[in-house]
Amino acid sequence: MPQNATPAGGDAAPADTVIAFEGAEKRFPSKEGAPVTALKGLDLSVASGEMVAIVGQTGCGKSTAFNLLLGLYEPTSGRVTVAGCNPYAQFQDLKGRIAVVFQDDRLLPWRTAEQNVALGLEYQGLGKSERLEIARTWLGRLGLEGRESAYPHQLSGGMRQRVGIARCFALNPDIILCDESFSRLDELTAERLRGEFVNLVKDEGKTGVFITHSIEEALSIGDRVVVFRAPGHVAAEFTIPAGLESAELGSYRQRIREAMATAP
Ligand SMILES: Nc1ncnc2c1ncn2[C@@H]1O[C@H](COP(=O)(O)OP(=O)(O)O)[C@@H](O)[C@H]1O
Ligand SMILES: [Mg+2]
Incomplete structure (x- = not known):
């Protein structure tokens, strides 16, 4: 049985948790010999109906975390749970419950x-x-x-x-996952689409995880902004109150920027 096959619940996870990374680690073999550690000690949970933006610099492990949620591969250690299932081992059970908006339209x-x-x-x-x-x-x-x-x-x-x-x-689906979905669009088109997308997610009562390298995008999409830093772990989290004044928004922008950049 894969190491992360135990269903969620029980210990720490609250009942309405739909996505959980618990001490998730992912290493990839590399030609040079030493494996690449893409995620290390990733702990993150997302509750039902939340819209979480994950922001971080290129190479910090965002897409790797995303691919673990899609069940494309297993964590090297730790556990990943989606809707009570192990997305890798119970891929079939999650069919139709997760939908993805990719960077290219596919x-x-x-x-x-x-x-x-x-x-x-x-x-x-x-x-x-x-x-x-x-x-x-x-x-x-x-x-x-x-x-x-x-x-x-x-x-x-x-x-x-x-x-x-x-x-x-x-x-x-219950869960909508986005990886840099609007990053190839021009700024105005992206801005308009972001707003409409967030409204749809809310109106339909979905749980959303939106991955981006853009602080502005994270701030405009997430109820909560989770900052990733390499190797893939959560450096900071911010709950973003609705309807912020621009000065307050500026303060969040600055704090997110610092969390992204500071050495671990
Ligand atoms: N399939 C893979 N094989 C080897 N290394 C990988 C693979 N996928 C990602 N990596 C490495 O893992 C790290 C994190 O990559 P990734 O998750 O794509 O970051 P991000 O999406 O934040 O830009 C990078 O160093 C990247 O080179
Ligand atoms: Mg990526």
Whole structure:
């Protein structure tokens, strides 16, 4: 049995914890000999309905943590739990409960916007008319009414990312994970999409984890901003009150910046 196969609960985790890293460590073998430690002593839990932004410099282990949540590999030691499951060993149990918005839209170029959104629903076994109806509803909510039959190459980068978000919500997952999802968009498009995305996550009562290297993005997305520092561990956490004045926001910005940069 894998080392982290024990379900969460019991000891420290509160009942509404949906994501937990407990002393998670991940080492990768390297050609040079010494393994690369991407995560070390990562402790982090996310409660149901929270929107957590993870921010940190390039190479600090954000994507590695993300990939552990997706069950792409096991931690070298420690434990990772998602919705009470070990995402690596119980990959099947989490199908449909987690959805991801990647940095690139990952749309199938030969499928229209609505066919792309409907794809995951096809895997869930929904009939054609039902899945197209759900797809159209979500494209409408993302402001893409009238573009349902467009192919990805006929859409702007922002629109393609909107299709990716529609595809994610159409699955009706409990948890939405984003890794640098808006970092390839221009600033204004990203800003608009961030706001809409956060509102959707809240309105739908989802739990969200948003990974970014941008302090501004973390501040505008997270109820809580978790600062990672290499090798992948939590250097600091900040709960961000809603409706901050710009001076207070500036103080959080500064504290996050210091936490990201300070030597461990
Ligand atoms: N598959 C891998 N094989 C070897 N090293 C890796 C692999 N994935 C990530 N790393 C290393 O782990 C560290 C953390 O990487 P990553 O999680 O991608 O950071 P971030 O997403 O914060 O930029 C880096 O030093 C990176 O080179
Ligand atoms: Mg990354």
